[in-house]
Amino acid sequence: MDADGIHGQLDTLILATLKRGEAHGYAIIAALRETSGEQLDLPSGTVYPALRRLERSGYVEGKWTQAGGRRRRVYAITAEGLIALAKGRADWLALREVMASVLGA
Amino acid sequence: MDADGIHGQLDTLILATLKRGEAHGYAIIAALRETSGEQLDLPSGTVYPALRRLERSGYVEGKWTQAGGRRRRVYAITAEGLIALAKGRADWLALREVMASVLGA
């Protein structure tokens, strides 16, 4: 699955990934590829703007780090981000139920 | 849930409804409200443009009918629409699996 199938769940996926520990954008992409069983392969043009959006919203905090000459922007989930994640999860479960009842369980 | 939680599943929901039998827009809204257990209440400004889009794509066919002075545009799903519905359902199942593995089953 490429990213055009995630339909509004991108923020929830990123926040869920960051809940396991802080990470930089490239690592988040790799982590999602792994945890999804190689099914998700998000383009940078999708993830980096999403991280900036999440930071603007106060759900994540980013800081610049250095790793052998390579600059990295490492993001950590905030308290507000945890609340947003809980809401995202609840919304997802609600959608799942609606889809199940309409598509047939 | 209002419609801002359906995230790209609108077409699939409408096609699934029409698979049970042809219907006009207002009836589709009512049917989705019912089958979802009153959880979905889609505004007309969401459903009618979606139906026109689906018709343009060849997934549904509309015809004008008369019901006691009230004009109705009744839509039926096409063969292509059934294929699109199958694809939409498969995409949904794939997303569901990805979400399950990332959020934790």
Added chain:
DNA sequence: CCTTGATATGTAGCGAGACTACATATAGCC
């Protein structure tokens, strides 16, 4: 008769989300 609410369809304008394609830069390996 008139008003209100349900039935019924639609448009206009807007904002958000995710895309593709591109641009930039470093590190490691051959």
Added chain:
DNA sequence: GGCTATATGTAGTCTCGCTACATATCAAGG
């Protein structure tokens, strides 16, 4: 030197679903 992986980001675009509005018929109640 050149290729690949690592790493971040921008520009421009397209689709989707929203709110708010416009229109029209019909049924029920006052």
